[in-house]
Amino acid sequence: MPDPVPEAFDHEQHGGFPVYEPARPSPGFADFLTGMRRLQDLAVSADPDTDTWARAAAGVAELVRMLEPFAVAEGVGPAGRVPELPGAGHLLMPPWxxxxxxxxxVELAVTFSRYHVGGNYAVHGGVLPLLFDSVFGMVIHAAGRPISRTAYLHVDYRKVTPIDVELTATGRITEEQGRKAFVTAELRDPDGNLLAEANGLMLRLLPGQP
Structure with missing residues (x-):
């Protein structure tokens, strides 16, 4: 028998998962993210001479020295907590x-770039589960369910996913059984062609569960 779920979820009581509030960093953070995303693209596509690599490495080292004194715990810095920025301001996430x-x-617009290429200018297959897992989490939150963990995520690849094209990702809950929420998601190109689809199970956390 499914575990009972309260009629009204209390989002302050969802296992041991921290409650993260949206961040409002200075405009410089958005500029920093834009530059870093471009740098990621160049890191996997540039082929400069030896001296340029050495100077680039020195520049990166200087940037590390600049930021390292400001390292903070998870949920304190703005990364992943700025909903209005691409990927919520997190460089790990595709810029949706x-x-x-x-x-x-939910529906997202997402554009993959050179950084996400696996081969032959197609998006790496491992990047799509990351996108779908993000979609699943948003679906749960939009539906008003408490924080949940992904119990499983299955992806079917239907067509090659291109870069530098705005794609559409959608997701929804198909069934709810107590702590369980069964979810589905799709990724389509501008012509409506199905590129990939996913289904999964999101499980509501128990009290104290990380």
Missing amino acids: RVVRFEPDG
Whole structure:
């Protein structure tokens, strides 16, 4: 029998997962992210001479020295906590933006770049589960369910996913059983072609569960 779920979820009581509030960093953070995303693209596509590599390495080392004194714990810095920025301001995430965020489903616009290429200018297959897992989390939040962990995530690849094209990712809950929420998601190109689809199970955390 499914575990009972309260009629009204208390988002302050969702296992041992911290509650992270949106961040409002200075405009410089958005500029920094834009530069870092471009740097990621160049890091996997540039082929300069030996001296340029050495100077680039020195520049990166200087940037590390500049930022290292300001390292903070998870959930304190702005990364991942700025909803209005691409990928919520987290460089790990593909640069998506939210188009629709409703209880019956979510929609994202996402554009992959050279950094995400696995081969032959196609998006690496391992990047798509990362996108879908993010979509699943948003679906849970939009539906008003408490914080949940991904119990499983299955991806079917239908067509090659291109870079430098704005794609559409959608997701929704298909069934709810107590702590369980079964979810599905799709990724489509501008012509509506299905590139990949996913289904998964999101499990509500127990009290104290990390």
